[in-house]
Amino acid sequence: MSKQITHTVRVEFGDCDPAGIVWFPNFFRWIDAASRRFFVQCGVPSWRETEKTWGVIGTPLVDTHSRFVCTATYGDALAIHTSIPEWRAKSFVQRYRVMRGEQLIMECEEVRIFAGRREGEPTSIRALPIPPEIRKLCG
Amino acid sequence: MSKQITHTVRVEFGDCDPAGIVWFPNFFRWIDAASRRFFVQCGVPSWRETEKTWGVIGTPLVDTHSRFVCTATYGDALAIHTSIPEWRAKSFVQRYRVMRGEQLIMECEEVRIFAGRREGEPTSIRALPIPPEIRKLCG
């Protein structure tokens, strides 16, 4: 099991739709920030640095599955608990639980890769083997 | 089987991240627009109108599952093909295939509800039975 990191978010007025509740793509914005925060808290350098050392330019998604349990609205403080329950050869599973106090708002499970560039194709990427240094940092 | 509606999107510079590819929450922005476009094309009025007639204020998500197949970048034209493969008592499945020409970029399957407000709780919602008028319009 990996470390677990908590990222906190305040829901803003502009994050909500005409129904007065969070417009759901914003949850994915926060989850992506929580994914990055996980690596930062574990000591992984920025993707600017890792591009030079390990060729890693980021952790794009392969698959994502989310379940929405309760609505949230502006003024709410959300805590996103993030972990990596599974490492595979060239991908990993990242899991999120978004809480408002004791109440589960939504949960999400993703498959992501560590991506490197394909030579000569600036917008084409490929999955790299998990860098052992990163895996070790994430405990 | 429902009608199938196509919603087109141009990927903009600002939709892309430092890796030069679409930042994934933007796919959910486009999918949400495609969901709404589906109903508009089928003749369903705006949620402003349906709130008055059937109490429907929108179609929030219960569950969403996406698979990312190819990256996209700015300048790309994407076609999002949307259908409703399944109606349940108080929810429905909406399915999307995002294509760049003949190439599948990503696909997504959601469970959504038709939401009404709970009395006296402006930001709390509940699932309404599928309005038969809407189901009929969606063919």
Added chain:
Amino acid sequence: MSKQITHTVRVEFGDCDPAGIVWFPNFFRWIDAASRRFFVQCGVPSWRETEKTWGVIGTPLVDTHSRFVCTATYGDALAIHTSIPEWRAKSFVQRYRVMRGEQLIMECEEVRIFAGRREGEPTSIRALPIPPEIRKLCG
């Protein structure tokens, strides 16, 4: 002169564009949050509450002028210092300085109104006289 409130923001990977710097509409997202934070810190209730008491549904923009001085990128911590240097009969000026440590990143000056709904037109708004209670709270 009004109170001055500081709102802090972390720049995320997804806030940056293919040039690796903050995509500028995100500054306006943060400024809008800073505007709301100003009122929250001064003790003004949510717009859900003020709609019932004073008919205020939000503070839409009339005019905004911004100057961009330095770029910012992901990993940066920004502090947004917000004040209201001028109150008019039916509008007010709100000013922002976005800093990274001692370095000015951008600054912005807006004219906003307290908006109420026009009767019978749900998406049409009008400028209300400044509610004296709000002005007093903002010192």
Added chain:
Amino acid sequence: MSKQITHTVRVEFGDCDPAGIVWFPNFFRWIDAASRRFFVQCGVPSWRETEKTWGVIGTPLVDTHSRFVCTATYGDALAIHTSIPEWRAKSFVQRYRVMRGEQLIMECEEVRIFAGRREGEPTSIRALPIPPEIRKLCG
């Protein structure tokens, strides 16, 4: 005077806030797309290409001034009319009028630069002299 290019936008449900009107940072998202569309329509290659030829990685903002005249809501079709009324040595003025039919919704005037990278500083940029090829294409 430059060419004038029109970029069209449909306002989506998720572009609107709890007051039911467009949340203003979305106007800047559309304006940034209109800015890029202007160059595309004039025949300027993508910034991926211009980085190789002229060192141009994009057109970041120096200054922006906007005036909001009417609200807009989802379902609206907006036309953004874009021109470059003034070229300076190392910057240019880009102007936008956002219309819904005959009605002016908002207008914006910006100062932008053609940015190149500073050597060895991946996220630091500098203003390049206006590339004469680009100026010629924009007529």
